[in-house]
Amino acid sequence: MDQHTEKDYRDKDFTRNWVNSSVFLFYLQVFCILAFVVGGSYSLYKNRYKGKPEVEIQSSTLYTPQYQK
Numbered sequence: 001m002d003q004h005t006e007k008d009y010r011d012k013d014f015t016r017n018w019v020n021s022s023v024f025l026f027y028l029q030v031f032c033i034l035a036f037v038v039g040g041s042y043s044l045y046k047n048r049y050k051g052k053p054e055v056e057i058q059s060s061t062l063y064t065p066q067y068q069k
Helices: 002-012 018-046
Strands: none
Touching: none
């Protein structure tokens, strides 16, 4: 009876049962990649380019400068 109980614990052990551990590690990897992609997308969305700002340029510094008379 003692040996049977130890065998049950060995089957449930994470390090000895490669089927359960590989499934767990696969889902952990998928979750980490998904979290990285969602976090990066949110960061890009939060710091996105807001558009061309209106900047006042002096008329004397244009390509064809306009001087006051």
